[in-house]
Amino acid sequence: MYTRIKEFRMREGITQADLARKAGVRRETIVFLEKGKYNPSLRLAHHIACILHTSIEELFFFDDETGPEMNNS
Numbered sequence: 001m002y003t004r005i006k007e008f009r010m011r012e013g014i015t016q017a018d019l020a021r022k023a024g025v026r027r028e029t030i031v032f033l034e035k036g037k038y039n040p041s042l043r044l045a046h047h048i049a050c051i052l053h054t055s056i057e058e059l060f061f062f063d064d065e066t067g068p069e070m071n072n073s
Contacts, residue, residue: 003060008059022051033048
């Protein structure tokens with residue numbers, strides 16, 4: 001899975017620890033999410049998207065997708 005969490009988190013000016021606290025998870029969870037090493041539950045994905053003022057579709061892409069540029073078609 002490819003994620004844009006770090007990009008959106010940086011836009012919002014919040015740290016991994018801040019995002020973790022707001023999302024109710026450990027900072028390590030955010031680290032794993034940003035590296036694409038953890039697939040979140042739908043509930044967590046939605047919560048993070050809300051915190052970052054975006055949609056789930058803008059944050060997460062499956063391995064068979066090409067990432068953000070895919071949305072340009």
